[in-house]
Amino acid sequence: MPLVEKLKKGVYIIAEMSANHAGDFENAIKIIHAAKEAGADCLKIQTYTADSLTIDCDNEYFQIKGGLWDGYNLYNLYKEAATPYSWQAEIKAECEKAGLDFLSTPFDENGADFLESLNVDVYKIASFELVHIPLIKHIARKGKPMMVSCGMGSIEEIDDAVDAMIGEGLSREKIVLLKCTSEYPANNKDMNLLTIPDMIKRFKCSAGLSDHTMGSVAPIAAVALGACVIEKHFCLSRAIKNPDSDFSMEPHEYAEMVKGIRAAEKMQGKVIYEPGETEKASLTFRRSIFSTKAIKKGEMFSSENIKVIRPGHGMKPKHYDNIIGKTAKNDIAYGEPLSEELINFEN
DSSP states (O other): OOHHHHHHHSOEEEEEOGGGGTTOHHHHHHHHHHHHHHTOSEEEEEEOOHHHHOOOOOSGGGBOOSSTTTTOBHHHHHHHHOOOHHHHHHHHHHHHHHTOEEEEEEOSHHHHHHHHHTTOSOEEEOGGGTTOHHHHHHHHTTOOOEEEEOTTOOHHHHHHHHHHHHHTTOOGGGEEEEEEOOOSSOOGGGOOTTHHHHHHHHHOSEEEEEEOSSSSHHHHHHHHTTOOEEEEEBOSOTTSOSTTGGGOBOHHHHHHHHHHHHHHHHHHOOOOOSOOTTTGGGGGGSOEEEESSOBOTTOBOOTTTEEEESSSOSBOGGGHHHHTTOEESSOBOTTOBOOGGGEETTO
16 A cells, blocks of 8 residues: 555554664564564655765764764764665565565665665655655655655755755655654654644645653654654664664554554544533533523522533533513423523513
């Protein structure tokens, strides 16, 4: 089923393997099956080599200072974190066998063409490549749906990316923008999830969340705000150390997140301003107007003989002021709900 159709059926949940295989192909295979068991719809990897991202240079420009990867040289970080191209066809095949969709993020044109040779259905653009318009155009020309992470992106930069895709013939229906905070791990105070409904309105595309926070609060809140895609890093165990392990979810945590997302999805429902089917039985416990004394025919209604009380079998409380001073058309027993037929409105 095409991605566009899947998004109409519910929130699409992506387990991001990234570097969590820790250089071990068997770990990669185990992650696929653990992700499926935890409730993911899709497994995502990344398609790059260190040489496709940077150069092997040790001067100060290529040293990471601060944060999770403090002290790393860029080339060495990417070399350690990469998923070998030689694994990727097997990973895709194993995903298909397990009943998971396969998705990858290419970081250059060669990577995108390699994925096309694997007959992938969807492409992902990483936040750091949002401004790589030549790459975005190259992938858009393939005509397949694209998910674009927008971490660090300004309105102008996101506009440029969307315009580039549309300019190459991709419809807005095939574009999903992902709110992302490019911080590893991300702090709750930096999430700004209200951006999600604004993205949907502003760019006229579907929107989701690529999340780097710890825990599942952000994904569940994002779904409540209209996110149709959730991407979250997935590992077998954070004890298996690699560049992504410290901000990845273990299988039991991911399964709990999926449950929360599915519950939030159901809670969204539809816009409704009337009692739901299950609420109708509770209407009887609303207040309404009742007689609090026996009232004779012709007797005037007052605060002494009528009152707004529970249950809800009488006239609505909004009519109370109009009834005061009117007279009874018939005898009214104590504890009888008032109706229009019992009131002479003409006196």
